[in-house]
Amino acid sequence: MITLGFVYVLAGLTFALFAALGVADRGNPKRFGNAAFWGLLALSMLGGDALGDFGNGLLVLALVAIAGTGQIGRAPGGDVPPEVQAERAARHGPFLLLVALIIPAVALAGTFLFKWLPGLADPKQATLISLAIGVLIALGVGMARLKPPLLLPAQQGRRLLDAVGWAAILPQMLASLGAVFALAGVGEVVGDLIGTAIPEGSLFGAVLAFGLGMALFTMVMGNAFAAFPVMLAAVGMPLLIKQYDGDPAVVAAIGMLAGFCGTLMTPMAANFNLVPAALLELKNPYGVIKAQVGTALPLLGVNILFIWLFAF
Amino acid sequence: MLVLIGILIIIAGFVLRFNPLLVIMASALATGLAAGLDIAAIIAAFGKAFNDTRYVSIIWIVLPVIGLLEAYGLQQHARSLIGRIRSGAVGGLLIGYLLIRQIFAALGLTSVAGHPQTVRPLVAPMAEAAAEAQNPALTIAQREEVKAYSAATDNIGLFFGEDIFLAIGSILLMKGVLDGYGYQIEPLHFSLWAIPTAIAAFVIHSFRLWRLDKRMRAPAERGA
Numbered sequence: 001m002i003t004l005g006f007v008y009v010l011a012g013l014t015f016a017l018f019a020a021l022g023v024a025d026r027g028n029p030k031r032f033g034n035a036a037f038w039g040l041l042a043l044s045m046l047g048g049d050a051l052g053d054f055g056n057g058l059l060v061l062a063l064v065a066i067a068g069t070g071q072i073g074r075a076p077g078g079d080v081p082p083e084v085q086a087e088r089a090a091r092h093g094p095f096l097l098l099v100a101l102i103i104p105a106v107a108l109a110g111t112f113l114f115k116w117l118p119g120l121a122d123p124k125q126a127t128l129i130s131l132a133i134g135v136l137i138a139l140g141v142g143m144a145r146l147k148p149p150l151l152l153p154a155q156q157g158r159r160l161l162d163a164v165g166w167a168a169i170l171p172q173m174l175a176s177l178g179a180v181f182a183l184a185g186v187g188e189v190v191g192d193l194i195g196t197a198i199p200e201g202s203l204f205g206a207v208l209a210f211g212l213g214m215a216l217f218t219m220v221m222g223n224a225f226a227a228f229p230v231m232l233a234a235v236g237m238p239l240l241i242k243q244y245d246g247d248p249a250v251v252a253a254i255g256m257l258a259g260f261c262g263t264l265m266t267p268m269a270a271n272f273n274l275v276p277a278a279l280l281e282l283k284n285p286y287g288v289i290k291a292q293v294g295t296a297l298p299l300l301g302v303n304i305l306f307i308w309l310f311a312f
Numbered sequence: 313m314l315v316l317i318g319i320l321i322i323i324a325g326f327v328l329r330f331n332p333l334l335v336i337m338a339s340a341l342a343t344g345l346a347a348g349l350d351i352a353a354i355i356a357a358f359g360k361a362f363n364d365t366r367y368v369s370i371i372w373i374v375l376p377v378i379g380l381l382e383a384y385g386l387q388q389h390a391r392s393l394i395g396r397i398r399s400g401a402v403g404g405l406l407i408g409y410l411l412i413r414q415i416f417a418a419l420g421l422t423s424v425a426g427h428p429q430t431v432r433p434l435v436a437p438m439a440e441a442a443a444e445a446q447n448p449a450l451t452i453a454q455r456e457e458v459k460a461y462s463a464a465t466d467n468i469g470l471f472f473g474e475d476i477f478l479a480i481g482s483i484l485l486m487k488g489v490l491d492g493y494g495y496q497i498e499p500l501h502f503s504l505w506a507i508p509t510a511i512a513a514f515v516i517h518s519f520r521l522w523r524l525d526k527r528m529r530a531p532a533e534r535g536a
Contacts, residue, residue, distance in 0.1 A: 004367060011370045041369070048363040054352065057359025061337070068334040080383045089385025089392070096386040103374060104419045107478050111500055127499045128367050131374075131479045138377045146384055156379025160423075161372055166333055171481040172368040173336045175488025177318075179361035180340045180354070182492050184315045184347035221326035225482060229489050230319050237493055248495045252486040253475065253505035260471040264464075268327070276427040276463035280436055287460035288467070295468055295517045302512045310505070 002121040007132040012045030018158040021151070025075050025158075033071025034162060037063060041169065060176075067166035074162040092146065099142045106134030171225055178229035182237075191238030203244050204308055210235040211304035214255050215262035222268025224259030231255065246311035254310070258303040264296040265289060318343030365488035371479050378423065390416065390424035391434055402442040402458060403525025406465045407518045409435050413469025414510060418476035426470075427463060436462040443528045454528060461524055465517065472513035475506035 019039035025031050040063055048056055066072065089096070110130020114121040121129045139153060161168060181187065198205040213235060217227035236255055240246040263269045267286065277288045284290070318339040325335030337358075344354030378386075397408040413425055423429070436459045443458045444450050474480050483502045490497055 007370055007373075008366060011366075011373050014373050014376065044363070045366060045370075048366060051359075051363070053356035053360040053363070055359065056363045057355030057357075060359055060362050061355065064333045064337045068331045070331075082388075085383070085385040086388050087385075088383075089388035092384050093389035093392065096381045096384055096389055099377070100381055100386060100421055100424075101419060103377065104477060108500075111478070111498070124496060124498070125367075127478050128370060132370070135373050135377055139380070142377065142380050146380070148380060148383070152383060153376035153380040156383050157372075157376035158379075160375045160379050160382075164372075166331070168372060169369055170332055171485040172362065172365055172488065173333055175365040175368050175485050175492065176358055176361035177322075177336050177340050178489035179364075179492035180343055180357055181318065183357055184318070184343045184349075186315050186318065186343060189313060189315055190319070217323070220323055223326060223332075225485055226322060226326055226332070228482075228485060230322060232489055234319075241493075241495075248490055249497050249501035250505050252490060252497075253483075253502040254509060256482055256486060257472065257475060257506060257509045260475075263471065264467060272467050276431060276466070277460070279427050279432050280459045280463060282456055282460060284456065284460075287456055288463045291457070291460040291464035292467065294520055295464070295513070298516050299472075299509070299513055302516070303509055306508055306512075310508070 001119060002129050004122060004125045004128060007125075007128050008045045008048075010132050010136075012042045012047075014154075014157070015039070015042035015045060017154050018042075018161055021155060021158050022162070027075030027078070028073055028162070030071055030073030031075075033066055034073065037066045037072055037166070038158075038161070040066075060173075063166075063169065072162075072165050074159070074165070078159055095145060099138050102138040102141060103131065103134040106137055107131040110134070174225050174229050178233065181229060181233040187233040187238045190234035194235055194239070198239075203312065206235060206239040206244065207308045207311075208304055210240055210251070210255060211258040211300065211307060214259040215265075215300050218259040218262030219266035219268065222263070222266055222270070224256060224263055227259050227262070228252075228256055231259075240307075240311065244312060246307075250311035251307060254303050254307045258300055258307075261296040261300040261303065264292040314346035315343050317346050361492060365491065368481070368484040368488045371481060371484065374420070374479075382423075387424055387429055390421075391430055394425070394430055394434055395438075397438075400442060400445060401525055402439050402446065402528055403521045405439055405442050406435070406461060406521045406524075409462075410465050410469045410514060410517060410521070413466060414473035414514060417470050417473030418510070420474075420477040420480065422470060422474050422477075422480070425466065427466060431463055431466045435466065446525075446529050450528070457524070458528065461521065465521070468513055468517050472506075472510045476503050476510055478503050 015038045019035045022031055022035040107130045111127045114126035115123050198209055213231045214227055218224040236251050240251045241248050273289050277285050321339040321342055340358050399405045439458050439462045478499045483499050486502050
């Protein structure tokens, strides 16, 4: 039976290959930092279960130390020239899109297939296993037709990952922080505090506090991912899910989208809101935010309403 | 009460733009200490959680495929599809782009479009040209507005499309955090619950683009 272990081996080998290619990249002044970072991640994927809890903790500290001291960089350039890309796009365009669609199609089909035919793969992890299979199929189909140099996908993939940098593990780190919050009982404490602010027994008041809190925390921090574990610990888990028995999938999914409404309204999310204003040479650096507020506010209201309607 | 220090550290650290990984680690350590755990226990707890949520970071295995396709011109192909939106009107054009952006993002193709890839070279100039055709006396302020709406449309299409894809970072983050509380949920459930909001976002923003279109048709009233 295929388990998540198969996906971890695949991911570990991918990161290990990125690390090896990274060491050889002399154009990157921080190539050793990059290689160490992706190498440690490969170790975590391949051997995490053998490291023990404290060993994994040390591994995380090492990752944080590499990223926190600015040891991750990227080599400039290396893009395929635009003329070459355009010429290839004219030849292969529809095929490229088709290959790209293989991944979500297999992920979705596999999710249902593995539930329907139990015993092939761990049904609890059907989606992630199917995703990995989809990646392998897409890569095989693409390589067979395009016949690129053998290492081209890995090289280009590594360049894309180097561009993401340490942010590649931000979601995993935040998920882990959420677990520490849970262990320390952060949710209970904030839940008690907020409980006094929300009228006793007011379900709608609790939903409102959760939705607005997601948007506000996201605006302050510029990042809905960071706001999520905080607001879930504070309101989502103790009140909406535990006390009022809300559907955790709805509370989380739509709560995250309420946070995205906050992202549209804050200069702290510079990548999305300030950088494009500069890129388009707008006179008002907040012009993009101004254009977004009118959509973000009603949509936030809709999200709060949706949680209230769908989760309970 | 003291355990809330972790939340304060997260907020202050993100606002002050420290490296987020450092901020997260500091928050975890402070929260654990405040809860009466010793350092070694906190490190072990964080390490266990990190190991248990490795699936959050497996999305990067798609990068070799994306890298291959982009080297062979996937972005150019997406651009030519967007260039084919046939609408002489600024509203129709941006609504068409919103729809395409949402669909691409929902299929996991978040990087085929974006501000440097499509908005600056393609969508903003096309929108500006359409607005100019509608109203030759377009003011500078109106040009700015059309360009700002082009960027806004890209953000909205991305944000409210990507969460429909099964294995995007935010979905796996939600799965990881809820796992920490003992709730095991398949990514598909989060994906499905992103669809109502995606539709609402399309309706609300399309309505605003339609109003933008009407504003661009009216004779210019504001001075440049």
